[in-house]
Amino acid sequence: SHPLLEVRDLAVEFKTEEGTVRAVKGVDFTVERGKTLGIVGESGSGKSVTSLAVMGLHRGAKVTGSAKLDGTELIGAPDDELRKLRGRKMAMVFQDALTALHPYFTVGDQIAEAYRAHFGGTRKAALARAVDVLGDVGIPEPARRADEYPHQFSGGMRQRAMIALALSCEPDLIIADEPTTALDVTVQAQVLELLMRLQQERGLGIVMITHDLGVIARVADDVLVMYGGSAAEQAHADTLFTTPRHPYTRGLLDSLPRLDAEEGAELVSIPGSPPSLLAPPAGCAFHPRCAVYAAKPDARCTGDRPLLRLVADGHRSACVLDEVTA
Numbered sequence: 001s002h003p004l005l006e007v008r009d010l011a012v013e014f015k016t017e018e019g020t021v022r023a024v025k026g027v028d029f030t031v032e033r034g035k036t037l038g039i040v041g042e043s044g045s046g047k048s049v050t051s052l053a054v055m056g057l058h059r060g061a062k063v064t065g066s067a068k069l070d071g072t073e074l075i076g077a078p079d080d081e082l083r084k085l086r087g088r089k090m091a092m093v094f095q096d097a098l099t100a101l102h103p104y105f106t107v108g109d110q111i112a113e114a115y116r117a118h119f120g121g122t123r124k125a126a127l128a129r130a131v132d133v134l135g136d137v138g139i140p141e142p143a144r145r146a147d148e149y150p151h152q153f154s155g156g157m158r159q160r161a162m163i164a165l166a167l168s169c170e171p172d173l174i175i176a177d178e179p180t181t182a183l184d185v186t187v188q189a190q191v192l193e194l195l196m197r198l199q200q201e202r203g204l205g206i207v208m209i210t211h212d213l214g215v216i217a218r219v220a221d222d223v224l225v226m227y228g229g230s231a232a233e234q235a236h237a238d239t240l241f242t243t244p245r246h247p248y249t250r251g252l253l254d255s256l257p258r259l260d261a262e263e264g265a266e267l268v269s270i271p272g273s274p275p276s277l278l279a280p281p282a283g284c285a286f287h288p289r290c291a292v293y294a295a296k297p298d299a300r301c302t303g304d305r306p307l308l309r310l311v312a313d314g315h316r317s318a319c320v321l322d323e324v325t326a
C-alpha cells in the first residue's frame with residue numbers, strides 16, 4: 001500500500017513585478033499514517049508554501065511536481081475535488097485560529113457546518129457531533145462553549161477549537177503550520193500533547209511546520225530541514241538531533257536554548273539573514289552564512305545548487321562537502 005502522503009519534486013513559483021519568486025524548488029518527502037514529519041526552517045524557507053501547495057490553497061502560484069494523498073494526485077486536481085478532500089481527508093491547523101474561525105458564527109455552528117458540508121444530516125445531529133469533538137480536544141463544558149464565539153475563547157482554547165474543526169470530518173492527514181507559536185510555553189505543551197494523543201487514537205499522519213526545533217524535538221518522527229526553498233537535510237528526528245550533518249542544521253541546533261544552560265546565557269543565532277528568493281545566492285543558498293564556507297571557501301559551494309543525497313542510513317544532506325559515512 002502507498003504512504004499516506006508522498007510528495008515528489010514539488011516546486012512552487014510566483015510571478016511578481018520584480019520577477020519570478022522560486023518559493024519551493026523541488027522537495028521530496030513522505031508522511032506515513034500515525035507518524036509526524038516535522039518541516040523546520042526560517043520564514044521564507046518555503047515550509048508554509050509547501051503545505052499550502054499540497055492543500056491546493058496556493059493562490060496564483062505555479063505548482064509542479066507530485067503530491068499523492070493515499071494514492072490520489074493533488075497537484076493539478078480540479079478545485080471541486082480538492083474541496084472534497086480538504087476537511088474529509090486532509091485538514092490544516094494554522095498559527096492564528098482567528099484566520100480559520102469565522103468571527104460572526106459560534107464555534108459549534110462552524111464545526112457543525114463543516115461536518116454537514118461533507119456528511120449532510122440534520123443541523124441538530126451535526127451540532128451534537130461538534131460538542132463531542134470539542135470535548136475530545138479537551139474543551140471543558142463543550143455544550144456551553146459550542147454556543148460561544150471565537151473571541152470568547154482564550155488563545156489556547158481557540159487553538160483547541162481549530163483542531164476540533166480540523167478533526168470534525170475525521171481526516172487522515174493534519175498539516176499544522178506553527179500551531180503553537182502564538183501560545184505561552186505551558187499552553188504550547190498542552191496543545192502539542194493533544195495533537196500527539198489524537199494522533200495515537202486516530203492514526204493521523206501529521207506534518208508539523210515550525211521554525212522551532214523544540215517543537216520538532218517533542219513531536220516529530222522524521223524531520224525535513226528547509227532553507228531558501230530547498231531541502232537542506234532530512235533524517236529521523238533522533239538522528240538529526242544527535243548527528244546533524246548540514247551546517248545550517250548545526251547552526252539551528254547551536255541556537256537552541258540548552259536545558260543545562262545558565263540563566264541568561266546568550267543564545268548563538270546564525271548570523272546573516274535568509275536568502276532572497278528573487279535573486280538567490282549561486283550554488284548552495286546557505287553559503288553567505290555558512291561557517292564552514294567562511295572558514296574555507298570551496299568552489300563546489302557556489303557551483304550547481306546542491307540537492308539532497310544519502311550520506312548515511314536514512315539520512316540525507318544537501319551540503320556538497322558532506323562525506324558519505326554509510
Ligand code: SF4
Pocket residue numbers: 246247248284285286287288290291292293300301306318319320321322
Ligand atoms: Fe556550507 Fe558549502 Fe555545505 Fe553549503 S555546501 S552548507 S556553503 S559547506
Ligand code: MG
Pocket residue numbers: 043047048177
Ligand atoms: Mg510560515
